[in-house]
Amino acid sequence: MVLIILKMSKKASEHISPVLNIPIFRNLPEPAGRMLDGILVRREFSRGENIFIEGSESTGFYIIMKGRVKVFKLSSDGKEQILHIVGSKELLGAVSAFAGNPYPAHADAMEKTKALFFPRKDFLALIKNEPSVVMNMMANLSMRLQYFTRMIEDLSLKEVPGRLAAYLLYLSRQPGYSETVEIDISRGQLASLLGTIPETLSRILRRMSEKGILEVSGRRIKLLKKKTLHDIVNGEKAGL
Amino acid sequence: MVLIILKMSKKASEHISPVLNIPIFRNLPEPAGRMLDGILVRREFSRGENIFIEGSESTGFYIIMKGRVKVFKLSSDGKEQILHIVGSKELLGAVSAFAGNPYPAHADAMEKTKALFFPRKDFLALIKNEPSVVMNMMANLSMRLQYFTRMIEDLSLKEVPGRLAAYLLYLSRQPGYSETVEIDISRGQLASLLGTIPETLSRILRRMSEKGILEVSGRRIKLLKKKTLHDIVNGEKAGL
DNA sequence: ATATGTCTTTGACTTATGTCAAGAACGTAA
């Protein structure tokens, strides 16, 4: 039923299935693309809506088309640690779906989010016929592993100012930013991503402003002394 | 009994390439196994020897056959954080070799280690012909991702006693252990694995002994109050 | 056995960061 709606929503003007633009489906032949159109289920989530919870059985995975999703763990006292933020064209819950394990974390939509759901059984059938999909997914997993490797390093080796500095410098290397970066998440969320609490983050931002390293105005932050930020990442105290 | 097993494994090797017992090569046809015998390079490392360093180019990956290898990061002041310990039948450096990235961490042999080296170019050739290898590797990567997810949670959500308790309980669930566990790494290494320093670990072990939660004698630790350990994992202070 | 080097433990001290509580700033809806 949902499948029919999907099909109808696709205009004949599109001679190439748009799903073939999704990284893990790159290089697939066109017939496979048409087949995917019939398998993938469109789903929408509103801001703050839960997509899955930790421990629940994985029935498939999501390809995020629009919006952002936070994947996070909760401690026994309700504090959350964001593991990562999944954005457009990225996969959500793929590892669990592949391995057949329950989801290891919670996922909430951070804003209005559109996604395609890929049922596990259909996915397992697809990879039998199209091994290249597995190759693409492995590249995807590899990147995630490298990201996590780095995150473990950040969380365990550096103090909060170092983690913040690393994050700001990372943002400044993203396309469109250089001297000024726009933090696209709230202070509290950023604190969680850095493995700390809003109070601590707030204090550190103030101290960095006082030292003339940053200029903070809401979610817009100007990096005045990038060199000092690099030093902080490398463990320098920089008089904070 | 041991002799019989030994004999059988020797006999079997005359008919089936032993490499086909390695998880990622499971289900490969015998001809591929013989081909692998000609590709894999036997390498040995002595205790403490470096296998690769962070940032160096990845020319292939290792399959550990005997011994253990620690994969770790170094902070600017030389402090190390162990990411994981790779043991028998496990892969070392596979992500980098697959993605063609430099190694993201250092790897040192913790003891005399025997490994098979799989050159990157040969591996890329193999997966073209044998997609099932990629499936097996993806299962491997998935497990690693889940492990890292858990590790990030441990490092960021829990205090050191909680991480220690989680590790001890994890060991006690391993085959062969229940009330008493044998820590197979030195105090300093364990500290690094838990994201702390030997001094702190030492103090916490003492406090737990004083409270009658543990009984420590060298690398042998008796878990006297498992329930309390669980409470500590869940954030209870337990009067430490 | 003795000596040498490494690993581990302990104590005194410092510091980064979390907790608690209150006020300020901000956004949203009436």
Next chain:
DNA sequence: TTACGTTCTTGACATAAGTCAAAGACATAT
């Protein structure tokens, strides 16, 4: 606008954990 709820900031405080330094235990080799 005002009022309300949320988020952010700030201060005083508590504490977990790191640093430094020294002593003790342990293992290895001579």
